[in-house]
Amino acid sequence: MSDPKIVTVRPEPDQFAWTFGGVPPLTHIKPGTVLRLYTEDCFAGRVRSEKDLVSRVCEFPFLNPQTGPFYVEGAEPGDTVAVHFVSIEPARDWAASTTVPLFGALTSTHTTASLQEPLPEVVWMWELDRARRTCLFSARDSGIQIELPMDPMHGTVGVAPAGLEVRSALVPDAHGGNMDTPEMRSGVTCFLGVNVAGAMLSLGDGHARQGEGETCGVAVECAMNTVVIVELLKGVTTPWPRLESDTHIISTGSARPLEDAFRIAQLDLVDWLNRDFGLSRLDAYQLVTQAAESPLANVCDTNYTCVAKLRKQWLPAGTTHRELHRQLRETASLIPA
Amino acid sequence: MSDPKIVTVRPEPDQFAWTFGGVPPLTHIKPGTVLRLYTEDCFAGRVRSEKDLVSRVCEFPFLNPQTGPFYVEGAEPGDTVAVHFVSIEPARDWAASTTVPLFGALTSTHTTASLQEPLPEVVWMWELDRARRTCLFSARDSGIQIELPMDPMHGTVGVAPAGLEVRSALVPDAHGGNMDTPEMRSGVTCFLGVNVAGAMLSLGDGHARQGEGETCGVAVECAMNTVVIVELLKGVTTPWPRLESDTHIISTGSARPLEDAFRIAQLDLVDWLNRDFGLSRLDAYQLVTQAAESPLANVCDTNYTCVAKLRKQWLPAGTTHRELHRQLRETASLIPA
Amino acid sequence: MSDPKIVTVRPEPDQFAWTFGGVPPLTHIKPGTVLRLYTEDCFAGRVRSEKDLVSRVCEFPFLNPQTGPFYVEGAEPGDTVAVHFVSIEPARDWAASTTVPLFGALTSTHTTASLQEPLPEVVWMWELDRARRTCLFSARDSGIQIELPMDPMHGTVGVAPAGLEVRSALVPDAHGGNMDTPEMRSGVTCFLGVNVAGAMLSLGDGHARQGEGETCGVAVECAMNTVVIVELLKGVTTPWPRLESDTHIISTGSARPLEDAFRIAQLDLVDWLNRDFGLSRLDAYQLVTQAAESPLANVCDTNYTCVAKLRKQWLPAGTTHRELHRQLRETASLIPA
Amino acid sequence: MSDPKIVTVRPEPDQFAWTFGGVPPLTHIKPGTVLRLYTEDCFAGRVRSEKDLVSRVCEFPFLNPQTGPFYVEGAEPGDTVAVHFVSIEPARDWAASTTVPLFGALTSTHTTASLQEPLPEVVWMWELDRARRTCLFSARDSGIQIELPMDPMHGTVGVAPAGLEVRSALVPDAHGGNMDTPEMRSGVTCFLGVNVAGAMLSLGDGHARQGEGETCGVAVECAMNTVVIVELLKGVTTPWPRLESDTHIISTGSARPLEDAFRIAQLDLVDWLNRDFGLSRLDAYQLVTQAAESPLANVCDTNYTCVAKLRKQWLPAGTTHRELHRQLRETASLIPA
Structure with missing residues (x-):
């Protein structure tokens, strides 16, 4: 893989996808392709000042635009697509976050329905210092400012779902989608089970940073310039999205109630150890009970997402995903900046 | 506080408490007292080999023995008791974990009821190397062995509950109790709201280490020699247990479903920032949305427990809990080993 | 049982119990005793006009007073106490309902926590016409009045809990307690598993009527003159409260999330058919899947309660609870009014 | 409406729809059209004996075939489609039910994940006596037989969803779909909010009868000959499916956890009373708290469904849905059998 093909994609405004499934491919790519992508923020770039309330400037369902879908040649149901994040870089020197009426963890919602008034709709504009790699929070009701480290990630990565379905880009489920985990950062490989021919991979929803749980429902939302390598594992199934970093293997689960998301992710980690590392399921x-890290991803979306992580240094001998993560790290190091 | 009073407590087998509330005090202590405690493991020390199945050697409700309760002089409803963990040291060179029929996250239970057969009952004996500070896992179904770092903690710390109730030591709720968070380690101060005169503080359930979520329901269970300093904050309320480390402020919530535990902990963190650090609730x-860490504590007990953490370096100017954590760290450094 | 002993109990204000467990017996009774009881309403009689807001006139934890506990002679763990409701009659010609801040199904609560404002606190006074057996609803914000049928019931019936616990009278769980099901009406027998010597039976929380789910958290609350017969089934276990009417066998489950309450009740009904009516568990x-009625009881209390009912006319041949319900109906018919 | 147009539709095997949304219309109809439909059972007719296990004879996602979609001329987002059930008659003298591995309320599932073994896969064949209107249950593990009343209903009725989505016919949500409520019987009108031009109405999943909650996940599944009248309410929104019978107004909610389905249905009933019957929301x-009936619909599907019902005789003066239900009852009486 000394000479990967590099494809640059910057969608026109009318080219974004708003769903996983149900959209014709933006382009076809071969396994091994390097994609240099532009992704728009979850507001389709429409929240640009404190006056830009989501309820006024955005129009449902045109939220969370996705760059894609990419038809991965050769991908078929029963295979796994791998997306290695080479780099995720904010495309602007600002980002936005907001409250959204009846959305988020600390408010009633359309399903956790109540008779109470919604919370006020407020926008926070964050300043990004890309040189110093910081995000500056400015309180709205006081002069307090706080500088946090930049930690760019993609909230949404997924493929077309199974079962003939088409899902909004706001939904996380077995096909990936809007999982909103800070683990989806550069240096990580994401593995997604293929449900339809070509997989139909899309991604978007860049966050300059995000806390675990994404409490108010909206992160530090930012357009991104992102480089990924897309690979294909033929004949490898992946029932729920998995990630691999240099230090951890990482399972995810997305469901409601939140304990079900936990159960899915933890059971997937058990099955991962069983299939690839030689432990019986009970062992x-x-x-996992004594060694897993279990940071929350989101507790605000239509499904909640849990992560279950295990340090590689604690794993029994074994190989997983045909050592693709290590190979992709090497390939990534060869890509010209 | 150059000369704290030191009290040593090693309960006789018939002196342990099995509930929070409903038990006369083991002893009275003054605020500022250093307690050198022995705590028994959650099995009351009865699981000592792979043959000691919980269903045979343990007898409900005599599980999770607590050392206490301690009547803290001067403590009244509306105050807060602080428990600073100076050290938590395994009292044995072994520890035990087990599956328990119809208990744990990856099985049906008495409340998440199903018609399926329970999982097999299995015991794992862990070897503790206290010099090297490691825990050795030995698989039951293969020769695999894995050495994990020791990270001792107390699963259970609490006071008598409000509302005239008496709760089993297996329950976590607003009074603390069986929260099972790995954050409860040495160097940390735990703050608990007082519900009855004297607070009636107890603790137990030492774990040589535990993953986040305590998936199978049982950690690396171990008797402990533990040193704590107990202090009292008059006139400070603490609705849900809080912790403070040198690096983080930490809220907890315990409830079902798991998203409610999340909501409680995150809202408590919001209110903490509001009360002590000058931010409006919406700010x-x-x-919190962008900066919180949200590791799970337990997803197996009668209530599930979530943790919400914020790095102190990112806090606005302010003081909390009258700077008691810093003072207790200093006091702790003066205690003879 | 031609000459049952009749005991009349009207507690003084300081004689009510506020918990299940943790209270000495009000009196000892023999199995077969007829109790003529007065129960106070859940507000301890303090909400008497539209101006009597719960937050002002009531004081936590002195809510939901219980008449009892009754020590049932001979009752031991492993037995079942039966409470047959001969009659439940409103003791006043008015009843009260209210919203309570952060309590109820259509509001955030202390555990389903949000940043929203609580709902307004409002009292509705209901007029009861005991001759016509109607309850008159008068809207607060318009002149609308609606007459509903009276259907008196007890929201709370229970025994001391297992595991050394003491639970608030506001809690429903395996010991019964605040289940808030409209099925608990006259003509019905309630079966409760005994956890401690004497069972320690209490009841209260009369409702002139209640919808299924008790949506706002408060029914048409009313003091009651109630007649029950208390019996004892030696050697019969009852893990979760059961009811029997002339037409139905009825299981209950209390838990969170609500699906767990459903699972408990439905599994109990399956096990009931298996133990007493000769069907395999899968049959x-x-x-049950095709024949059960599943009305909700409460979706507002600390645990939610589901009911699972099966028509007796559809049952296979068999006897249950030693035909006690039929006997108690006969005994009841002999009691002088 | 003295001469309604009657359209007869019996789909060929390759003409069924497996999703809501994403399918071209089977035919266009004008408002007021009477549809004489054939619906296939949820197994696509493949389970015909006790040997026909779902895991062998059915192929995901080809489950729950829908008859439709019907493009209702003039229907646009913001309108409401009304489906009046004139008659629902079993098309065969047998019906089938089964357990399905990792599906149902009393088993772990793919999301309420556990390490336990699935339940055995069993088929029950039911005999239908269409003259006597009974369903005969024959136990598999004993000679017990039980005759239950026939009470035919449709488990699945819905329109294309909002937000560009396509949902499996197994899913209930705001667009209707697989709600599985026994209330969907003849004589009832179902109101569905329109999300896309033409509404794209489909229905299927006939049940000869079903208990409340559909505990094992599968009812008495049966092909049906069904007659409906389809009408259109221009300019009337319906956020969640509603039903109206001669005796009740009925709201539904579908979500997880189950308490959210409850909240949606109860809040919808509150808003219904507020919009059409003159009560303030708090009144x-x-x-609703004192008068609602709240039978469960399903606690097994991908979303759970709750029903909230109110007797019409207890409603304040008012009209709802432009009195369409009454008109459709009259029209139905004029249709030749």
């Missing part, structure tokens, strides 16, 4: 259950 | 909501 | 699962 | 909250 894996014991090891 | 605090935004900061 | 019972099928029959 | 409506009080009336």
Whole structure:
């Protein structure tokens, strides 16, 4: 893989996808392709000042635009697509966050329905210092300012779902989608089970940073210039999205109530240890119980997402995903900046 | 506080408490007292080999023995008791974990009821190397062994509950109790709201280490020699247990479903920022959304427990809990080993 | 049982119990005793006009006073106490309902926590016409009045809990307690598993009527003159409260999330059919699936309660609870009014 | 409406729809059209004996075939489609039910994930006596037989969803779909909010009868000959599916956890009383609390469904849905059998 093909994609405004599934491919790519992508923020770039309330400037369902879908040649149901994040860089020196009426963890919603008034709709504009790699929070009701480290990530990465379905880009589920985990940062490989021919991979929803749980429902939302390598694992199934970093193997689960998202992710980690690392399921259950890290991803979206992580240094001998993560790290190091 | 009073407590087998509330005090202590405690493991020390199945050697409700309760002189409803963990040291060179029929996250239970057969009952004996500070996992179904770092903690710390109630030591709720968070380690101060005169503080359930979520329901269970300093904050309310480390302020919530535990902990963190650090509630909501760490504590007990953490270096100027954590760290450094 | 003993109990204000467990017996009774009881309403009689807001006139934890506990002679763990409701009659010609801040199904609460403002606190006074057996609703914000049928019931019936616990009278769980099901009306027998010597039976929380789910958290609350017969089934276990009417066998489950309350009640109904009516568990699962009625009881209390009912006319041949319900109906018919 | 147009539709095997949305219309109809429909059972007719296990004879996602979609001329987003059930008659003298691995309320599932073994896969064949209107249950593990009343209904009725989505016919949500409520019987009108031009109405999943909650996940599944009248209410929004019978107004909610389905349905009933019957929202909250019936629909599907019902005789003066239900009852009486 000394000479990967590099494809640059910057969608026109009318070229974004708003769903996983149900959209013709933006382009076809071969496994091994390097994609240099532009992704728009979840507001389609319409929240640009404190006056730009989502309820006024955005129009449902045109939220969370996705760059894609990419038809991965050769991908078929039963295979796994791998997306290695080479780099995720904010495309602007500002980002936005907001409250959204009846959306978020600390408010009633359209499903956790109540008779109470919605919270006020407020916009926070964040200043990004790309040289110093910081995000500056400015309080709205006081002069307080706080500088946080930049930690860019993609909230949404996914493929077309199974079962003939088309899902909004706001939904996380077994096909990936809007998982909103800060683990989806550069240096990580994301593995997604293929449900339809070509997989139909899309991504978007860049966050300059995000806390675990994405409490108010909206992160530090930012357009991104992102480089990924897309690969294909033929004949490898992946029931729920998995990630791999240099230090951890990482399972995810998305469901409601939140304990079900936990159960899915933890069971997937048990099955991962069982399939690739030689532990019986009960022994894996014991090891996961004592060794897993379980940071929340989102507790605000239509499904909630849990992460279950295990340090590689604690794994029994074994190989997983045909050592693709290590190979992609090497390939990534060869890509010209 | 150059000369704190030191009290040593090693309960006789018939002196342990099995509930929070409903038990006369083991002893009275003054605020500022250093307690050198012995705590028994959650099995009351009865699981000592792979043959000691919980269903055979333990007898409900005599699970999770607590050392206490301590009547803290001067503590009244509306105050807060602080428990600073000076050290938590395994009292044995082994620890035990098990599956328990119809208990744990990856099985049906008495409330998440199903018609399926329970999982097999299995015991894992862990070897503790206290010099090297490691815990050795030995798989039951293969020869695999894995060495994990020791990270001792207390699963259970609490006071008598409000509302005239008496709760099993297996329950986590607003009074603390069986929260099972790995954050409860040495160097940390735990703050608990007082509900009855004397607070009636107890603790137990030492774990040589535990993953986040305590998936199978049982950690690396171990008797402990633990040193704590107990202090009292008069006139400070603490609705849900809080922790403070040198690096983080930490809220907890315990409830079902798991998203409610999340909501409680995150809202408490918002209110903490609002009360002690000068942010409006909506500004605090935004900061928490982008900066909180949200590791799970337990997803197996009668209530599930979530943690919400914020790095102190990112806090606005302010003081909390009258700077008691810093003072207790200093006091702790003066205690003879 | 031609000459049952009749005991009349009208507690003084300081004699009510506020918990299940943790209270000495009000009196000892023999199995077969007829109790003529007075129960106070859940507000301890303090909400008497539209001006009597709960937050002002009531004081936590002195809510939901219980008449009892009754020590049932001979009752031991492993037995079942039966409470047959001969009659439940409103003791006044008015009743009260209210919203309570951060309590109820259509508001955020202390555990389903949000940043929103609580709903307004409002009292509705209901007129009861005991001759016509109607309850008159008068809207607060318009002149609308609606007459509903009276259907008196007890929201709270229970025994001391297992596991050394003491629970608030506001809590429903395996010991019964605040289940808030409209099925608990006259003509019905309630079966409760005994956890401690004497069972320690209490009841209260009369409702002139209540919808299924008790949406706002408060029914048409009313003091009651109630007649029950208390019996004892030696050697019969009852893990979760059961009811029996002339037409139905009825299981209950109390838990969070609500689906767990459903699971408990439905599994109990399956096990009931299996133990007493000769169906295998899977056959019972099928029959319950096609024949059960599943009205909600409460979706507002600390645990939610589901009911699962099956018409007796559809049951296979068999006897249950030693035909006690039929006997108690006969005994009841002999009691002088 | 003295001469309604009657359209007869019996789809060929390759003409069924497997999703809501994403399918071209089977035919266009004008408002007021009478549809004489054939619907296939949820197994696509493939389970015909006790040997026909779903895991062998059915192929995901080809489950729950829908008859439709019907493009209702003039229907636009913001309108409401009304489906009046004139008659629902079993098309065969047998019906089938089954357990399905990792599906149902009393088993772990793909999302309420556990390490336990799935339940055995069992088929029950039911005999339908269409003259006597009974369903005969035959136990598999004993000679027990039980005759239950026939009470035919449609588990699945819906329109294309909002937000560009396509949902499996197994999913209930705001667009209707697989709600599985026994209330969907003949004599009832179902109101569905329109999300796309033409509404794209489909229905299927006939049940000869079903208990409330559909505990094992599968009812008495049966092909049906069904007659409906389809009408259109221009300019009337319906956020969640509503039903109206001669005796009740009925709201539904579909979500997880189950308490959210409850909240949606109860809030919709409050808003219904507020919009059409003159009560303030808080007065409506009080009336619903004391008067609602809340039978469960399903606690097994991808979303759970709750029903909230109110007797019409207890409603304040008012009209709803432009009195369409009454008109359709009259029209129905004129249709030749």
